[in-house]
Structures are given as structure tokens and as C-alpha cells.
Amino acid sequence: MKESLDMLQGGSGASGQDHGLRQGLVSEEAEFTREPLSADGPRRPGVLVISHGSPDGHWVKLVDEAVAAVKAGLPGGLPVEASFLEIVDGRLIQDGIDRLELEGVTDMIVIPLFMSSGSTHVDEIAYALGVKDTPEKETDLEHFRLSARVFFGEPVDDHPLVAQMIWDKVKPLSREPEREALLLVGHGSRHDGFRQRWEQGISSLAARVKDISGLAVTDFALLNPDSVHKKVTYWQERGYEVAIAPLFLSAGYFTKKEIPSRLEGLTYRYSGEALLPHPLLPHWMLDQILHIMRSMKL
Structure with missing residues (x-):
């Protein structure tokens, strides 16, 4: 043992x-x-x-x-x-x-x-x-x-251990936490009831990451319905440097293709690292x- x-x-x-x-x-x-x-x-x-x-x-x-x-x-x-x-x-x-x-x-x-x-x-x-x-x-x-x-x-959902995993993955991207906004990006859902549970869980998770990271801002965006480009633009217009954390179990199509495609034309930091390993x-x-x-x- x-x-x-x-x-x-x-x-x-x-x-x-x-x-x-x-x-x-x-x-x-x-x-x-x-x-x-x-x-x-x-x-x-x-x-x-x-x-x-x-x-x-x-x-x-x-x-x-x-x-x-x-x-x-x-x-x-x-x-x-x-x-x-x-x-x-x-x-x-x-x-x-x-x-x-x-x-x-x-x-x-x-x-x-x-x-x-x-x-x-x-x-x-x-x-x-x-x-x-x-x-x-x-x-x-x-x-x-x-x-x-x-x-x-x-x-x-928003388990404290998962917040720690996310911060461990994105911490190397952080240079000046007081000027940075971290955006958690999840799959989401277009279906009523399911979308609200997605938003509730990922919002709470973002707050947990803020508590342990010292970052100025933590927020979230979903692929469904798509709010990724809008959220990145929102925080950049307010003077923050934006880093992206994919809320996915393991690296694959969504982390390698789908998320980057939603960010075309924007400046951001992104390691592409999912929770595992x-x-x-x-x-x-x-x-x-x-x-x-x-x-x-x-």
C-alpha cells in the first residue's frame, strides 16, 4: 500500500x-x-x-x-x-x-x-x-x-483537487499574475438544464483556481454555445494578458484543433495541456x- x-x-x-x-x-x-x-x-x-x-x-x-x-x-x-x-x-x-x-x-x-x-x-x-x-x-x-x-x-465539476491540477498545468505560462486573466475553456452544452450545470460548475472551478493562483482574473468560456473569442477579447480590451486552460480530460481533437480554431486572430498563451497526466x-x-x-x- x-x-x-x-x-x-x-x-x-x-x-x-x-x-x-x-x-x-x-x-x-x-x-x-x-x-x-x-x-x-x-x-x-x-x-x-x-x-x-x-x-x-x-x-x-x-x-x-x-x-x-x-x-x-x-x-x-x-x-x-x-x-x-x-x-x-x-x-x-x-x-x-x-x-x-x-x-x-x-x-x-x-x-x-x-x-x-x-x-x-x-x-x-x-x-x-x-x-x-x-x-x-x-x-x-x-x-x-x-x-x-x-x-x-x-x-x-469543481472539486478542489481539479482546481489544483489546472493551476499546476498553466502556472508555467504565468509571468505577471497581477496582469493576467486565465480563461477555463470547457465543452459546454446547448441543451437547457445541461448548459446551466456546465456554467455553474466551471464558474465555481474558475473561482477556486483564482483562490490558489493569485491571478488577477479567472473566468470561463464554453465551446457550446461558443463564447471563447468573445471572452478573450473582453479581457484583452481591459488590459489583461490572457492564458487559456482547456478543461478536458486528455489531450485530443478539442485541445489540439477545436480550441485553437476558436482563437484565430487573437493573442494568447496556451499550452494545450489537459488534466491528464x-x-x-x-x-x-x-x-x-x-x-x-x-x-x-x-
Whole structure:
């Protein structure tokens, strides 16, 4: 267990500002492993991490590495699967469910590895898993075949660890924080209800980043509906130098193509770095998993 915790704390990118957050989780994990809860009792818990999926093998590899770090930090023998909503053949959500149930899992902790509770994908996955009776938006996703009880977690939204990850990624771009505006750019949604949840979560996340960074301004923009060019122009006209932080799980089409295309003709700083890789993302998942496991009646 100690080696797995050391691994989660290590790696480049994490700054000293998140030391207290990491230490709190490490203490919780250590305490948890001393408790009598077993992964091999009459009811058997398991973990299913669900993300979108990508044709980019490196995108998938980064997710797999984060999930492997989570598995290393959990009690030995507890099954963990990483599955994808689409694209990654042989590793779709039903494939992950089937593998966990073949290992005897009766209580399935599902971590939706998406950036916002405003994602329509989170809504349709919850519906297809039987967590909710009807989806808020029409979906082609049918109910999955499963027998296990489902304990559905939370997407990223505005977790303090995520704010620290974002600042760790963009801090090298900062030269004069008192003259800089950081713009968090997320996917967003055009659908009522979902758009508002996107805005609420990313706005709160931007405020958290401001609290830990010392930047003069932190704000957000969405690709859907598009407000990126407008927001950059707004802050530049007020004399700020603008840096862009993509709020995406892993680098891919949106970070490499879509965001830069919305910024044509503007002056800005942009590393293109998504959340992964970062050692705090496994901690964020572990935090949820351990909390849910404590609430279970096994």
C-alpha cells in the first residue's frame, strides 16, 4: 500500500499548494486499509470507471494509467475496470460490467470520468445503468445488462483537487499574475438544464483556481454555445494578458484543433495541456470510491 500511495503523490505537475489535500487523502486511504471491510465478503464491491473514449491510443493510455494508479491504492483483490462510452472496441461499458460480474461483483461503484454534471453523457449513462428512471435528454443508449447494485459517483465539476491540477498545468505560462486573466475553456452544452450545470460548475472551478493562483482574473468560456473569442477579447480590451486552460480530460481533437480554431486572430498563451497526466486525478477518484465504500452496507 505504501508504494502505491508514494506513486500517487509523485510525478511532475503537483505543487506544494495541494500538500494538505493530498495528505488528507493519504491519511484516509491508510485508515481505510486498517478497517475490516473486505473485498471478498458475501457482497463483493468493484469499481467501474467510465469515460468517453477516443480513437487516439495515447488518450486511452493516459486514462488506463490513472485507473491503474487507483487500483493500486485500493484493497488488494478489489476488481477495477476502465470502460468507455464509445469508440474503444472490446472495452465498452457493457464489456466492463460483464468482466466485473464475472469476478463476482455484487456492488458496482461507478465513477463517471467526465468534466461536468452538465454532460449529457453523464445523464444517459446514469439512465442506462438504472440510476434514474428517465433521461433528461432523449438518448439512443439502452439499459445495460447487469445484476449488481450500482453506486453512481460524481463527475469532475469543481472539486478542489481539479482546481489544483489546472493551476499546476498553466502556472508555467504565468509571468505577471497581477496582469493576467486565465480563461477555463470547457465543452459546454446547448441543451437547457445541461448548459446551466456546465456554467455553474466551471464558474465555481474558475473561482477556486483564482483562490490558489493569485491571478488577477479567472473566468470561463464554453465551446457550446461558443463564447471563447468573445471572452478573450473582453479581457484583452481591459488590459489583461490572457492564458487559456482547456478543461478536458486528455489531450485530443478539442485541445489540439477545436480550441485553437476558436482563437484565430487573437493573442494568447496556451499550452494545450489537459488534466491528464496528473497524480492528483487518481486521488480524486480514490476519494469518491472510499467515501462510497464506507456508505455501503455489505
